[in-house]
Amino acid sequence: MLTSISERLQDRFDSLTRAERQLVAVITENYPVSGLGSITSLAEKAQVSTPTVARLVQKIGFKGFPEFQAQLRSELEATISGPIAKHDTWAEAVPDSHILNQFTEAVMSNIKTSIGQINTETFDQCCALLADNKRAVYVVGGRITRAMADYFFLHMQVIRPGITHIQAISNAWPHYLLNIERGDVVVIFDVRRYENSTLKLAELAAAKGAEIILVTDQWISPVSRYTKRVFASKITVPSAWDSSVTTLLLLETIIAQVQQATWPETRARMQELEAMFDDTKFFRKFT
Amino acid sequence: MLTSISERLQDRFDSLTRAERQLVAVITENYPVSGLGSITSLAEKAQVSTPTVARLVQKIGFKGFPEFQAQLRSELEATISGPIAKHDTWAEAVPDSHILNQFTEAVMSNIKTSIGQINTETFDQCCALLADNKRAVYVVGGRITRAMADYFFLHMQVIRPGITHIQAISNAWPHYLLNIERGDVVVIFDVRRYENSTLKLAELAAAKGAEIILVTDQWISPVSRYTKRVFASKITVPSAWDSSVTTLLLLETIIAQVQQATWPETRARMQELEAMFDDTKFFRKFT
DNA sequence: TCCTATTTGTAAAAAACTCTTCAAATACTT
DNA sequence: AAGTATTTGAAGAGTTTTTTACAAATAGGA
Structure with a gap:
């Protein structure tokens, strides 16, 4: 050597x-x-x-x-570069050339870049908005981001009341807009290819005085013209598709933070939910 | 300065x-x-x-x-001249104690552990099964894993025909089972709290001779008794919730691999889809 | 749809850099 | 001390890099 x-x-x-x-x-x-x-x-x-x-x-x-x-x-x-970049730890079991390795490396790098660029003030502000029960929260997802929006909605629904999931792609969204009031929070997911309906929705929501939080990719959705609260994740990986891993990581961090901030009030909701699961026997006992 | x-x-x-x-x-x-x-x-x-x-x-x-x-x-x-180790890219912008850092570090560690434990042979076999158009593919998601299952379904739907999304939680799933044939592939998502209906579904699918692929957490769903193809991800993070990031990374890697394996046949599908987007002007032009 | 402003890349000029040649300086040997 | 071998730097040739000028492409607005 x-x-x-x-x-x-x-x-x-x-x-x-x-x-x-x-x-x-x-x-x-x-x-x-x-x-x-x-x-x-x-x-x-x-x-x-x-x-x-x-x-x-x-x-x-x-x-x-x-x-x-x-x-x-x-x-x-x-x-x-730390041990992460050198993939010392995990490369041993898996040959370098295997797609698992290539992919993981790309994702790790995306995470590092994206999280590094997040402004913590913006992050904290967004979490505070989402933790405020007096503001209604609307989650807007598109075709590709549907699953991410759903995941976020699913968790927030447990944490707090007054949250609504809007499919920007559906015809029903103008109806939801009617209910939006000044100070409400609209979380918009938009990655390439940016969707026209999402942009329109953002414009209308902004006009009604809503606080918009945009979750997008490294090329930044045009929705950004209506808000300063923008989270841009790097999404390129060795694949024909883009990666949502970084976005998910961001969402989970937001969820964790909001959960923590609202814990006193949320506690009861969580316990009620637990009780329901136990009663219905819908789930197996936690192993 | x-x-x-x-x-x-x-x-x-x-x-x-x-x-x-x-x-x-x-x-x-x-x-x-x-x-x-x-x-x-x-x-x-x-x-x-x-x-x-x-x-x-x-x-x-x-x-x-x-x-x-x-x-x-x-x-x-x-x-x-200072401590080299301190130089992690994201550590510069984000204070160590900030939740963004704690969370990211935990997730990185989860990824390293989980990906390292994956048997590449199992991985390759699963991808081969999923790339085989002669086999129908069923994707089964539960309450928590719904979004992950949906994400996987969304992408696979573009890549190949004959894919179905079953909500294990709904009442409709026994009907889907009727169509399952020997050799078909059933991808089951099940993390704690493991769901009874999912277990039942797995049992029936196994009885019909389906190939089951299980995506689960570090404690391994009981569905594992019906299959040897198990992907277990570490999901614990500093949060009241579990993390799905590692699972998503795995899914995306599978998608990338299946996409690559079927590229010749898939190419046409993809192009058709692109053309549709261009025609409908549903999406904005890629920036 | 056309028009304008902005962004981006191509190509060529300008600048900087790297390397080789060769002669002066230095060190070593007898 | 003289001769020889080695080391060193000045200068310039050749190459690469950087910058500038301009035109094509793209995006946004009327």
Whole structure:
């Protein structure tokens, strides 16, 4: 296996010349950042000439400076990224090339990117809106996002009263709009291909003074023109389809947060539900 | 004080254009290493043109790409001299203690554990079964898993004919059973609290000689007594609720794999669907 | 539907960088 | 101390990278 650059430099240090040692000292001192600039700047910092640098990297086995730098970058990547990116933990059981691995890696990366970009203030504000029982909540899903909207609705329904699921795709949605009042919350799901009916619905809801929360993809649905509360998830994966995993993660986090905020009031609802399950014997006893 | 590049990018994210957002996603994903190569390689990775990169860095206040890179290096220097481990991408923007972080970390860990435990042979076999058009496929969801079953159904419906969604909770399911034949595939979703009707349905389906695929949680539904094809996901998170993220990831991977396996036959179906969308103008043009 | 504004990429010019050549400087040997 | 071998940097050739100018494509509005 290829050894790291700093190792190679250390190994050959004895056989190097004065100018080269000077150079190695500079590279090692602030490793590996100092090697990431231009060959010129590195030479200047070490007070040697550029040919000296070029010769050194060739000496330790690279075709040229750019190749040396590329290696440096890839080492850096390995250093910086945590165990997740390196898939050390789970790659062992599954061959790298298997789709399970490829897919999981892509999803992990999507999650990291998307969650990192979320503004926590926006997040907290949205949760506060959803936890406010005085505001009615409407959940709007489209063709693709139907399942996500349904999942969100299902949980929120247990947590709080006054929640309604609107299928933006159906003909019935204008009727729901009649009930929307100023201050109500409308959670809109819209990913590519963005749906015209959803956009129209958003426009009307905004006109009625509703607070709109938009859950969308990295390309951002045009619904965003009616609200500042936007959650954009990265959804591209090695598949003919887009991934909803990041979106689901976001939803579950929102659910957890709202649940926590409303716990005192929700507690009773939850217990009632539990009791109902026990009575009906609809479910098996929790194992 | 000068703000960091990733901050600058995220601050202005809303006001950026499509190509620029693509670019930001790539930069952020493997930050900051991806920005340390040439402008050309960065542009290629993000699938945008080099001028787009040049324009973006100017937009966020640099004279040119080299200056941008210099700043990136100096940030890196500051980061590296400190604890490297702290550098997780999402940890920068989100305080450690925030629920977004706790939740994401828990989910990541669930994913790692669950995907690692999957037997690739079982996985491949299941995909092969689902890709076989000669077998009818039935998808069975319960109360909690309804949304997951629906999501799976929605995608499979596009990929292949002969797929049916059964709500195990409804009264209608015995009728569906009549149609099940030897060799048909029944995909059953069952997480705690395991539902009696689902178990009964599995028993009957097994008696008719159906191939059962079970998607369940870490405690494994009793349906497992009727099949060896079991996918168990870890679903515990810091919440009053269980997480479905890992399950969804599994489903999407199966969808991707089946899609790939049946591509030649599916291609036509997909194109027809696309054409329909274009005709109906139901959706907006993909941005 | 057409028109305007914006966005995006192509292509070529400008700039920067990398590498090679060669001669001067240095170190080493006899 | 002189000769030889090695090391080093200046300079420029050749390459790549960055930037700019402009035209095509796209989106949004009338």
